[in-house]
Amino acid sequence: MKQTAAQDIPVLVIDKVTKNYTKLQPKNNLKETLVHFIKPQKIITTALNDISLTVNKGEFVAYAGANGAGKSTTMKILSGILQPNSGNVRVLGLDPSLNRVTLMKKIGVLFGQRTELWWDQPIITSFEWKKTVWDIPNDVYRLNLEMITDLLDLGPLLNTFSRELSLGQRMRADLGMLLLHNPEVIFLDEPTLGLDVLAKRQMIAFLKELNAEKKTTILVTSHDMTDLEEMAQRIILLSQGNIIFDGNFQQLRDVRGSISEIHIEVTGTPPVMDSLKLLESSGNNHVYSMVDSSIPLNQLLRELSKIENLKNLEIRKTSIEDIIAALYRELRG
Numbered sequence: 001m002k003q004t005a006a007q008d009i010p011v012l013v014i015d016k017v018t019k020n021y022t023k024l025q026p027k028n029n030l031k032e033t034l035v036h037f038i039k040p041q042k043i044i045t046t047a048l049n050d051i052s053l054t055v056n057k058g059e060f061v062a063y064a065g066a067n068g069a070g071k072s073t074t075m076k077i078l079s080g081i082l083q084p085n086s087g088n089v090r091v092l093g094l095d096p097s098l099n100r101v102t103l104m105k106k107i108g109v110l111f112g113q114r115t116e117l118w119w120d121q122p123i124i125t126s127f128e129w130k131k132t133v134w135d136i137p138n139d140v141y142r143l144n145l146e147m148i149t150d151l152l153d154l155g156p157l158l159n160t161f162s163r164e165l166s167l168g169q170r171m172r173a174d175l176g177m178l179l180l181h182n183p184e185v186i187f188l189d190e191p192t193l194g195l196d197v198l199a200k201r202q203m204i205a206f207l208k209e210l211n212a213e214k215k216t217t218i219l220v221t222s223h224d225m226t227d228l229e230e231m232a233q234r235i236i237l238l239s240q241g242n243i244i245f246d247g248n249f250q251q252l253r254d255v256r257g258s259i260s261e262i263h264i265e266v267t268g269t270p271p272v273m274d275s276l277k278l279l280e281s282s283g284n285n286h287v288y289s290m291v292d293s294s295i296p297l298n299q300l301l302r303e304l305s306k307i308e309n310l311k312n313l314e315i316r317k318t319s320i321e322d323i324i325a326a327l328y329r330e331l332r333g
């Protein structure tokens with residue numbers, strides 16, 4: 001199921017943003033420590049390198065990239081926890097680093113490995129605490145509590161202590177708490193990490209419904225491309241602080257062509273075909289790749305239909321993981 005179309009109202013704007021981290025060079029021995037004391041050596045890591053992107057109201061965007069690509073840094077900048085070294089950031093028209101308190105009432109942030117729930121209290125106490133501190137009006141709180149209890153199946157958990165919850169239950173409760181104040185935009189850093197298949201499906205279905213029904217703008221990171229494709233309409237791919245792709249999943253597939261490998265079983269020698277390159281052979285089984293990913297399917301099928309003594313044929317589709325792995329490989333040379 002794909003969600004409703006986004007409206008052309010910019011909710012997130014990142015304009016030429018660069019973020020560097022500076023840390024002191026680690027010292028290996030006493031001499032280095034003394035030199036370092038007199039003249040500290042610094043290491044600069046460019047986590048984001050002049051990136052620009054805009055996300056409109058109601059979009060559900062996957063923000064993906066290998067470890068260290070800069071995803072969490074972006075999330076932290078958008079939520080006002082970090083400031084960029086250069087460039088401009090606007091969330092709902094506000095600069096997050098200058099308007100953190102105002103923005104917190106309009107956005108929701110979930111870092112999958114951290115929890116906002118009170119460890120030693122029932123879940124409902126954390127929810128009520130948030131209502132009071134955030135000054136959430138009674139009717140908004142009541143409606144949202146009803147919605148999250150129903151859709152996230154929180155009923156049996158509300159009176160349970162946070163420390164007694166499984167990871168999946170805790171993530172549902174954290175997500176529920178995040179939504180109590182009706183955020184217009186939510187940033188989710190790895191919300192499906194560590195969840196079992198069922199818990200994952202439940203989380204994904206909920207997020208899709210939230211996006212479709214309430215038009216909540218969602219920016220989500222994950223290393224699981226299948227999850228991301230299931231959830232989001234658009235994918236932004238980050239590599240070493242640079243945006244290397246921004247489009248929909250179909251456009252990403254088109255970068256590589258939709259067929260990855262063709263497996264053929266024949267009696268006799270492996271057939272030679274113009275469109276295909278032989279990758280490997282084992283007995284009667286042969287694996288081919290496309291010479292050119294833009295070759296039309298009907299041309300390919302014509303060639304395949306000419307193979308004599310064909311016993312079996314399998315055309316394997318390129319997975320999103322294959323495409324992304326190939327893109328990363330190319331970029332790293």
Ligand SMILES: Nc1ncnc2c1ncn2[C@@H]1O[C@H](COP(=O)(O)OP(=O)(O)OP(=O)(O)O)[C@@H](O)[C@H]1O
Nearest residue numbers: 021023045047065066067068069070071072073074
């Ligand atoms: N506090 C910090 N001090 C120094 N360097 C940092 C700091 N936080 C992140 N970095 C570096 O910045 C780069 C981007 O890190 P970031 O956490 O944004 O990546 P990520 O895409 O979220 O990675 P992951 O998928 O592993 O969570 C990495 O090279 C990382 O080592």
